Amino acid sequence: MTVSKSGKRLLAMYHALYKAYGPQHWWPADTPFEVMVGAVLTQNTSWANVEKAIMNLKRARVLTPARLRDAAPRRLAMLIRPSGTFNIKAARLAHLMAFLTERYRGSLALMLRADMRELRKGLLQINGIGPETADAILLYAAGRPVFVVDAYTERILSRHGLVPVRARYEDVQQLFMCNLPGDAALFNEYHALLVRVGKLHCKKSSPQCSGCPLEPFLC
DNA sequence: TGCCAGGCCGGGT
DNA sequence: ACCCGGCATGGC
Numbered sequence: 001m002t003v004s005k006s007g008k009r010l011l012a013m014y015h016a017l018y019k020a021y022g023p024q025h026w027w028p029a030d031t032p033f034e035v036m037v038g039a040v041l042t043q044n045t046s047w048a049n050v051e052k053a054i055m056n057l058k059r060a061r062v063l064t065p066a067r068l069r070d071a072a073p074r075r076l077a078m079l080i081r082p083s084g085t086f087n088i089k090a091a092r093l094a095h096l097m098a099f100l101t102e103r104y105r106g107s108l109a110l111m112l113r114a115d116m117r118e119l120r121k122g123l124l125q126i127n128g129i130g131p132e133t134a135d136a137i138l139l140y141a142a143g144r145p146v147f148v149v150d151a152y153t154e155r156i157l158s159r160h161g162l163v164p165v166r167a168r169y170e171d172v173q174q175l176f177m178c179n180l181p182g183d184a185a186l187f188n189e190y191h192a193l194l195v196r197v198g199k200l201h202c203k204k205s206s207p208q209c210s211g212c213p214l215e216p217f218l219c
Numbered sequence: 220t221g222c223c224a225g226g227c228c229g230g231g232t
Numbered sequence: 233a234c235c236c237g238g239c240a241t242g243g244c
Contacts, residue, residue, distance in 0.1 A: 038225095087239080166234095199225090
């Protein structure tokens with residue numbers, strides 16, 4: 001299995017990140033269902049706020065498919081309030097629960113065992129589930145070898161000249177998936193490391209490149 | 220105080 | 233095909 005030139009560079013960047021930060025232990029959740037819910041709640045939201053919302057759901061004993069599906073919309077919205085955009089996210093979670101109920105008889109295990117491409121297509125048809133959320137569910141809940149692209153990934157790769165600025169989601173994803181071995185553990189760790197280095201060194205405004213483990217890879 | 224966070228949708232061009 | 237405003241809390 002030969003690795004392309006881009007693949008070697010991506011792997012070198014990965015090793016530099018891993019050496020600097022070590023394993024990130026993603027996704028931070030107790031169950032695949034918690035991963036799925038967290039994937040929706042973290043849309044455009046800091047993880048610290050998501051943790052508060054998840055904690056509320058746990059304390060209210062609503063963090064199961066059946067209980068979440070049956071929760072009143074108002075109550076659900078109030079429970080996830082700390083995660084922001086809570087009315088929208090409550091509706092999105094309801095859509096996701098309806099999808100799970102109707103297509104997989106409410107069985108998350110059944111859903112996570114489904115054909116990957118069919119499941120991705122189905123998830124993307126849900127109002128409120130876009131490519132990143134769908135792929136996060138596939139990788140971190142179902143353990144499928146799908147690369148998750150987020151704002152940090154696009155920003156870091158474009159600043160390194162590996163993809164154009166504001167590149168399309170699928171294009172960034174293809175760069176990883178066409179040039180790296182299709183290894184879920186690798187994709188898991190790589191995405192988490194990109195988020196880590198992004199938070200520290202690749203903010204939207206005032207990029208702080210000094211001391212970044214990826215600095216040797218610029219130009 | 221303003222900007223940002225592990226996006227996505229709907230409407231407009 | 234892109235571009236934009238809206239959604240909303242909590243941290244710095």
